Amino acid sequence: MTRAEELLAELCERSFLSLWSYPSPYKDQGRKSLLADGKELCDLLVIFDNHVVIFSSKECAYKSNDNAILNWTRWYRSAVADSVKQLYGAEHWLRTQPHKVYLDKTCQHRLPVPLPTDVDMRVHRIAVAHGASQACYDAHGGTGALLIDSRIIGSAHSSSEAVPFAIGQINPEKGFVHVLDDTTLFTVLQSLDTISDFINYLHKKEELFQRPNFAVLASGEDDLLAYYLRNIDKQIDQHYFPVKEGSKGLGLRKGFWDDFINSPQFQRKREADRVSYSWDKLIEHVWERTRKKRMKIPQEQWQEESILRLLAKESRINRRFLSKAFIEVIKRSMYEQRSVRVIEPIRDDRKAYVFMLLREQDDLSESYYKIRQEMLQAYCLVVKYLFYNQVDYIVGIAAEGGGYDVITTYDFVVRFGGSWEEGEKEQAEYFHQNGFLQEMRRTHWEEKEYPSE
Incomplete structure (x- = not known):
């Protein structure tokens, strides 16, 4: 891989885990013999539920001479237009030949996860164009990010009347393309460092640009991101791009991003x-254990794989809430033999959590882990019984009680809602009647993304 491709893969793996990121996948198009190599499909492929994110990264030096438009159009064709061509080609292949995507150039190892069907697939195309940030900074200042002007469409980017360093809609008829550069690649992936937050941003931005007879103007992707992050739709509790009714456009002044990150609210x-990254460390623990098991256990038998996906789908604000709840149970376990907390579905997520910490006693040392696992299973089963119409998944996490210093192991359990297996409901009723969550106390805990103090 080129340095630009390595950087992209490293950033995405750090943000999304390699569970969803596949650097430099290949296709067997034109491969005439088993000894021939396949063709690179794209620079990075991210698969998350029915969302598929295709990255194409190009690094091209920006030449400087007296003809500013010529400098721009040459760079644009090499760094942006070529990437866009690869993106559309990769999308076509994924939609028409989903079973012919490989991890290696010899086309021996197929993609380990199924792609969504053509009907269900939601594609997000991202061209990463390196090399123009310094020239853009010299011309416009700011952060060196490429300007955004949605009124520039298609071939207007590279015509004799092109506006240097400005990106609009590359080819609306074939699908929207996000264009990131040296500056904004870091900004976006570091600010949206969970797969859910990243996908939501792409989706909302695409909707904004696809509004009919509407112009989007910004001095860079970072300013657009700042506008998105500072606004929350209170009805659905999600970030969005607010637009006044009847407005014909959205214009953001230069410096919007700097003002945002220096604001007291952002600080x-x-x-x-900070506390939310405890959840990230828990994910890393499961991920390391999953990777070790890969060598010994077939993929269809990984229990951790389904748990890992559920944990890693949580947004940053949800991770903050869940981390606080888990830490609270750890602290309580210093004074209680058994500490349990049930987290009901957050918003419309239809996923509940059971956190349980159990102290180890000398007379139970040999059977402690078996008992802990069975108790966690029982708690998850009772939660399924109590919240049957509200949950699709129940995730259980157990560890040693007694405080931070004694935790060395974890147990994980996933139970699925929607239906009862034979005898399962009766078992849940039995556990509940015999003390499991019989006196459950419900409390309300509100978590504001931007605390007031």
């Missing part, structure tokens, strides 16, 4: 988010 958010 309080960043401080509040």
Whole structure:
């Protein structure tokens, strides 16, 4: 891989885990013999539920001479237009030949996860264009990010009347393309460092640009991102791009991003988010255990794989809430033999959590882990019984009680809602009647993304 491709793969794996990121996948198009190599499909492929994110990354030096438009159009064709061509080609292949995508150039190892069907597939195309940031900064200042002007469409990007360093809609008829550069690649992936937050941003941005008779103007992707992050739709509790009714456009002044990250609200958010990375460490623990099991156990038998996906789907704000709840149970376990907390579905997520910490006693040392696992299973089963119409998944996490210093192992359980297996409901009723969550106390805990103090 080129340095630009390595950087892209590293950033995405750090944000989304390699569970969803596949650097430099291949297709067997034109491969005439078993000894021949396949063709690179794209620079990075990310698969998350029915969302497929295709990255194409190009690094091209920006030449400087007296003809500014010529400099721009040459760079644009090499760094952006060529990437876009690869993106559309990769999308066509994924939709028509989903079973012919490989991890290696010899086309021996197929993609380990199924792609969504053509009807269900939601494709997001991202061209990463390196090499123009310094020239853009010299011309316009700011952060060196490419300008955004949605009124520029198709061939207007590279015509004799092109606006240097400005990106609009590359080819609306074939699908929207996000264009990131040296500056904004880092900004976007570091600010949206969970797969759910990243996908939501792409989706909302695409909707914004596809509004009919509507112009989007910004001095860079970072300013657009800042506008998105600072606005929350309170009805659905999600970030969005607010637009006044009847408005014909959205214009963002230069420096919007700098003002945002230097604001007291952002500083309080960043401080509040620190605790959320405890959830990331828990994911890393499961991920390491899953990777070790790969060598010994077939993929269809990985219990951790389904757990890992459920944990990693949580947004940053959800991770903050869940981390606080788990830490609270750890602290309580210093004074209680058994500490349990049930997290009901957050918003419309239809996923419940059971956190349980159990102290180890000397007379139970040999059977402690078996008992802990069985108790966690029982708690998850009772939660399924109590919230049957509200949950699709129940995730159970157990560890040693007694405080942070004693935790060395975890148990994980996933139960699926929607139907009862034979005897399961009766078992859940039995556990509940015999003390499991019989006196469950319900509390309300509100988590604001931007704390007021």
